[in-house]
Amino acid sequence: MSESPRRRPRQRRSRETVATLLEAAAQMFDREGWSTTTNRIAERAGLSIGTLYQYFPDKNALLHALAERHVREAGVRLGAVFSELRSTTPDFDETMRAILAAVVDLHRDRPGLHALMHRAAPRLPVELAALRAFEDHLAQEISFHLVRLGRGGGDPDYLARTLVHAVDAQVHRVLTRDRPDVDRLMMLVHRLTAEPAG
Structure with missing residues (x-):
């Protein structure tokens, strides 16, 4: 194929x-x-x-092209959110909600497609490198805000990577049947950052 x-x-x-x-x-x-x-x-x-x-x-090539398009669109949409957050510097909950709202919006429609892309779309080494760079960028931005808001703990980069991959797993594997939900994802974020959900 x-x-x-x-x-x-x-x-x-x-x-x-x-x-x-x-x-x-x-x-x-x-x-x-x-x-x-x-x-x-x-x-x-x-x-x-x-x-x-x-x-x-x-x-296979169609699914591959859809996955590639999705990563590009996610980069543009989240890039705009991160730019806004750096300029407005909101509190922790508002910061995380803005990021999660963008993630949820990117996955709101067609949960079956997103689950399939996540599990089955093949990726060439160059695409794997692009995806890894995208995930690294997300983690770097989240780490910046964790540190800014005093939530980074002893290793903010590790915590940020954990958040990125935990939310990714929730969106693509756990919530694909129910559709992603910002409030559920916020509860996950609060647990991982050792802060009570408020």
Whole structure:
């Protein structure tokens, strides 16, 4: 199975076709999981299977492209939140709620797709490196705020990494059936930072 698109869209019409295919794939993966087929995805997109295969060799490549797009979108959305938090410097609960609200919003729709991307999307070494860099950036930003707010303990970097991965596991594995919820995630954050939920 391939992990990459067959060709990169360069013209506007090609980009629109790829966007249509990815939206259809997102819907079908969310509804049917890995059992969906490229034929079902092409049908949902209103395009021929031949058109799908011009851009994606198989459903593996589609899922891979969706995961890559999700990480890019998360980086942009969370980047804006972190920039705002550095300029406004709110208290601990407001800081963490702002971060968690952005995470929840990124995963609010299509929990089945997010669970599948988390578990099944293959990643090439270059994508694994990009994902690790993204997670490191999140942890660095959270560590900054832990220290700023006196919540870092003896090792704020370790605590920040723990928070990043604990929230990630909750969002992608525990809460995928119930949809992520900021209040539940805040309880987790309070437990991990040894502060009572308020």
